[in-house]
Amino acid sequence: MIKHDPNPLYTADPARYxxxxxRRCGKSGLKLPALSLGLWQNFGAVDSLQNAKNMLHRAFDLGINHFDLANNYGPPYGSAESTFGHVMAKSLHAYRDELLISSKAGYDMWGGPFGQGGSRKYLVASCDQSLKRTGLDYFDIFYSHCFDPNTPLEETMQALDYIVRSGRALYVGISNYSPQQTQQAIAILKDLGTPLLVHQPRYNMFDRWIEDGLCDILIEEGIGSVVFSPLAQGFLTDKYLGGIPQDSRASRSEQIYLNAEQITQDKVFKVQKLNEIAQQRGQSLAQMALAWVLSNPAVTSSIIGASKVRQIEDCVAALSNLDFTQDELSQIRQIIV
Structure with missing residues (x-):
């Protein structure tokens, strides 16, 4: 049970913008902050509500007005949305019209045949549940979290169109779609009259799949992108310069995206070389990795994750040095090839 905040008063920093x-999101009238805050981890029911509140407040004070959710963020599933809803009701509600709040559905959420995928039934039901958990009247962006090969893409896109037309969301997005799937989704939504606003793919120095066709499509079609995992789940930080620390994500065997088997000596060597370039730039490795992601012209915003306020502040500090020389970019390409 969530305890009521004994001191709910919060006034946002007047200098936050x-x-x-x-950055303008594609050809739309919407602008996104260069950095967005993701609530995938550290905002669940198992985490500190006070810390979650502190991070949300500090992020907004620093100009991060885009908060990214999904139905199954937690743990347990749904609890990140509930945590956000609590903070929203207690201290951020006065700023609702300054905030961009997104959520998604696609991956498993509840049991049975209607608890995952891209069907109209699942997407609409999940959107309704997410609105209840967050206490919102609408989402600014609602995503199809992943392509569902067992549902006609037309049905999935029609569901997103319906979600907008019914007032549940202002814009729609897709996440983890291939270039071909993206091109098809763009065409279907265009015909329906609810244009695709944004794509949310995974992208970092060690995972550059979007450069193989997707970036060109997004630029040509005027679609924005909000990329996630810019630090490769923490691998592109100074934490792994000497190997795998025992308290790191990679040391936990249940990790899917970053585990000990993926952290080879070759990759550790590459991280060390990248860190040397970052030091020459007067940045931490994490700050340079964020700047590098944001240097891609197809990228509108990068989602950051955090477990403490200081990490958010460190990420925002990267924005003071976003430019790369051609020599730096060449050195980086030679390392990450």
Missing amino acids: ENMPY
Whole structure:
């Protein structure tokens, strides 16, 4: 049970928009902050509510006005949305019209045949549940979290169109779709009259799949992108310069995206070489990795994750040095090839 905040008063920093760059999302009228805050981890029911609140407040004070959710973020599933809903009701509700709040559905959420996928039944039901957990009247962006090969793409896109037309969301997006699937989704939504606003793919120095066709499609079609995992689940930080620390994500065997088997000596060597370039730039490795992601012209915003306020502040500090020389980019390409 969530305890009521004994001191709910919060006033946002009046200078919150002075230093954060905002980028137009494709050809739309919407602008996104260069950095967005993801609530995938550290905002669940098992985590500290006070810490979650502190991170949300600090992020907004620094100009991060885009908060990214999904129905199954937690743990347990749904609890990140509930945590956000609590903070929203207690201290952020006065700023609702300044915030961009997104959620998604696609991966498994509840049992039975209607608890995952891209069907109209699942997407609409999940959106309704997410709105209840967050206490919102609408989402700014609602995503199809993943392509469902067992559901006609037309049905999935029609569900997103319906979600907008019914007032449940203002814009729609897709996540983890291949270039071909993306091109098809763009065409279907265009015909329906609810254009695709944004794609949310995984992208970092060690995972550059979007450069093989997807970036070109997004630029040509005027679609924005909000990329996730820019730090490769923490691998592109100074934490792994000497190997795998025992308290790291990679040391936990249940990790899917970053585990000990993936952290080879070759990759550790590459991280060390990248860190040398970052030091020459006067940045941490994490800050340079964020700057590198944001240097891609197809990228509108990068989602950051955090477990403490200081990590958010460190990420925002990367925005003071986003430019790369051609020599730096060449050195980086030679390392990550």
